[in-house]
Amino acid sequence: MxxxxxLWICVWLHGCATPQLQTxxxxxxxxxxxxxxxIMQDGYELPLSVWQPQGEPGSIVLALHGFNDYRxxxxxxxxxxxxxxxxLIAYDQRGFGETAQRGIWPGDKQLADDVVTxxxxxxxxxxxxxxxxLGVSMxxxxxxxxxxxxxxxxxxxxVAPAVWGWQSMPWWQGSxxxxxxxxxxxxxxxxxxxxxxPSDNIEMLRxxxxxxxxxxxxxxxxxxxxxxxxxxASRDGASLDGAVLLLYGAHDExxxxxxxxxxxxxxxxxxxxxxxxxxYPEGYHMLxxxxxxxxxxxxxxxxxxxxxxRLPSGMEVSLQSPRLQAxxxxxxxxxxxxx
Numbered sequence: 001m002x003x004x005x006x007l008w009i010c011v012w013l014h015g016c017a018t019p020q021l022q023t024x025x026x027x028x029x030x031x032x033x034x035x036x037x038x039i040m041q042d043g044y045e046l047p048l049s050v051w052q053p054q055g056e057p058g059s060i061v062l063a064l065h066g067f068n069d070y071r072x073x074x075x076x077x078x079x080x081x082x083x084x085x086x087x088l089i090a091y092d093q094r095g096f097g098e099t100a101q102r103g104i105w106p107g108d109k110q111l112a113d114d115v116v117t118x119x120x121x122x123x124x125x126x127x128x129x130x131x132x133x134l135g136v137s138m139x140x141x142x143x144x145x146x147x148x149x150x151x152x153x154x155x156x157x158x159v160a161p162a163v164w165g166w167q168s169m170p171w172w173q174g175s176x177x178x179x180x181x182x183x184x185x186x187x188x189x190x191x192x193x194x195x196x197x198p199s200d201n202i203e204m205l206r207x208x209x210x211x212x213x214x215x216x217x218x219x220x221x222x223x224x225x226x227x228x229x230x231x232x233a234s235r236d237g238a239s240l241d242g243a244v245l246l247l248y249g250a251h252d253e254x255x256x257x258x259x260x261x262x263x264x265x266x267x268x269x270x271x272x273x274x275x276x277x278x279x280y281p282e283g284y285h286m287l288x289x290x291x292x293x294x295x296x297x298x299x300x301x302x303x304x305x306x307x308x309x310r311l312p313s314g315m316e317v318s319l320q321s322p323r324l325q326a327x328x329x330x331x332x333x334x335x336x337x338x339x
Contacts (some may be wrong), residue, residue, distance in 0.1 A: 019221035051078030064139025070097025106227035141233035155243030165231025249283025259329035
């Protein structure tokens with residue numbers, strides 16, 4: 001009890017430690033899109049991969065990976081979409097993959113600013129094609145936060161978006177994370193023993209375990225920063241204005257149903273159908289790499305071709321859908337006001 005009291009006094013005074021952010025650069029330059037990287041305004045280099053279709057692309061997709069992952073997460077969907085005339089570009093977000101200061105949280109504003117810069121560069125390079133964002137988990141949260149300033153983006157695809165912020169966590173869980181982030185921000189956690197299944201694709205999960213570019217040990221202050229990001233995305237989701245496709249797996253054990261349902265319940269109503277949601281009964285968190293990922297690719301392609309088209313999987317849900325009600329529970333209520 002004495003140790004616990006000291007811990008709480010230390011956190012209350014904020015005198016023990018401070019969550020670390022990436023060191024800022026004093027460089028100022030014109031952002032530039034290179035063949036295999038993008039240079040940001042502060043000189044930071046973001047490695048990128050491009051899946052180029054034959055001939056002129058019908059649309060452009062800028063893909064944002066999840067927490068501790070990197071651009072290779074989009075290899076399979078990139079190949080599929082490029083075979084069907086879509087150009088997909090994925091990059092390593094700051095602190096992940098092959099970027100500088102790997103493992104150190106860059107700050108949610110910086111992550112969003114990079115999306116805005118890259119979106120502008122792509123719209124300038126491909127002025128005749130519509131640009132869409134594809135955000136997976138953490139990448140979905142970044143896409144939501146960046147959408148207010150990405151004026152040339154035509155729509156957003158959110159795959160299991162990370163919206164599990166402070167407001168959705170049990171009080172004890174949030175308090176523990178805040179305490180650890182201010183007492184031992186550099187402490188690394190592995191997640192071993194949590195008994196969480198992110199996908200039914202076991203071979204893929206084993207390959208990720210062998211991939212040196214996938215972060216295996218996470219700093220506590222990075223998790224703290226991620227939670228801030230998710231909280232902001234949860235708040236900003238209701239103000240999204242444009243075509244949005246939200247994809248979620250019924251077996252997702254990473255982002256619980258409750259915060260996802262809260263996001264859906266906060267959406268503006270209306271008859272324009274710009275918001276669409278798909279609930280995959282056999283899907284897990286890693287929908288783009290699950291065993292049934294092909295069904296997800298087909299839905300994404302159909303939506304890119306026509307955001308109002310019928311989706312091939314047949315798994316779309318409305319806000320009043322019994323399947324969505326069953327996932328979200330009896331307390332779920334959909335908005336009723338029109339946009």
